[in-house]
Amino acid sequence: MPSSTNCDACPFRTNDRYHRFTEEEAEFVRKFKSGELNIQGGATLFEEDADSPHFYTVLSGWAFRYKMLADARRQILNFVMPGDLVGLQAAMFSKLDHSVEALSDLTLCVFEREHIWDLYQSHPTLAFDITWLSSREERLLDEYLLNVGQRSARERIAHLLLLLFDRAGTVGLASRNRVKLPITQNHLADALGLSLVHTNKTLRKLVKDGFVKWHTGGDLELVDAKGLARMSSYSVDHPKPRPFI
Amino acid sequence: MPSSTNCDACPFRTNDRYHRFTEEEAEFVRKFKSGELNIQGGATLFEEDADSPHFYTVLSGWAFRYKMLADARRQILNFVMPGDLVGLQAAMFSKLDHSVEALSDLTLCVFEREHIWDLYQSHPTLAFDITWLSSREERLLDEYLLNVGQRSARERIAHLLLLLFDRAGTVGLASRNRVKLPITQNHLADALGLSLVHTNKTLRKLVKDGFVKWHTGGDLELVDAKGLARMSSYSVDHPKPRPFI
DNA sequence: CGCGATTTTGAGAGCCGTCAAGATACGTGG
């Protein structure tokens, strides 16, 4: 039975950045979880419009949400990291209006959308946490929209790199000034509404100007984080411990 | 006492597009509501970073959420219409990271953020509705991000006009092919990440090409809605009856 | 009637997109 595979050893339970479950909550989540899913990097987790009976919490690995137009233009909506909830829309509306693709091998905690109602009824604290996560996603989207709508290519890239660095740091995937982002410049371009060529040229200029180093494969080093933040008007906010599932 | 001013006559209670409260829920919301607020068109409801003890449901009038950069570049994040929840982030995080400004005179139902926990504990159905609304906002933002990130000026304007028309229709503010949008071309520009001048020129071309008519003051007439939808790859979705507070 | 907000139009510039081709990195099989 996979349903209790490793809740007790769940990496989030012992991480101070997340708030703790009570024993009773943990017990509920153990039963609420219906399985574990592993998919490979590059695989598709959700296909737009397909309706899914599940939603997930990411245990490990990265992914991204995106939408496509008929002529293959692609907009990356957000990046998904460990601890994030994926596919909540499936639980609210039964179908998603975006797709999700794995950037690296992914391990997911599986939940049944039809049981979410039990959770709301019996565990208001967890229900609140879900709303919290949804609200947080909304904030990120607000930030992205400002980025794509108003900033120049140079500012956009600087801003996104800082954001990804900080988010990765929050889940313990970054060192002092370095992250291994499992993404290509193509992903950056599609997330920022820029062409691949222009993204590359602009990123190269950021390197030449001494802001960052970018080694193939998404190995990012922030050389002058302060400068990047100033130039892109980036401001961090590290809210209180975040909830998960 | 304003707290029960007109819940019984609440316009949403008799509108089929919204789902109904049970008598018990209605009773709870009556008490949950702490007052009613009226503000003038043009006034600011929320200021970014100020922390607010309240959040609201819009009873009548329009508003918009936005973020600004230091040099006055402004990104409109979304438009707010009757039935929408405003400032939920204040209830989750205590402070908002965006501002909200009234487009017309606004009547709002006032709630105390510190009581939201009562709601989650005693009324899971309403808690679920709040998450639903939050998820819906997320969908809209996804849609906007795709719009701003990938579409041309012409497509963006077409898409936004259709979206606004449909949303206004959902709350009964549009006739068959006409809406009075309380916005200026400046608002369109800031919502789409375009300059005012280019927005005007492009909109004018849409008029000349027979897609729409735009009378001063936001009086919009859709002449060829099908054509607009085709050219901007717009697709409606009218989900089931939506909840409100 | 006059003034501010909004809308329009023109001209010129520039950021960014497209097209093209080469360079580099990486996994696979010989």
Next chain:
DNA sequence: CCACGTATCTTGACGGCTCTCAAAATCGCG
């Protein structure tokens, strides 16, 4: 260990969509 193919990254040239600057026309309101 080398050959080769594919994915990714780079760079250059050129064009155009959209921006900024500027000014005029129109609308709405007191």
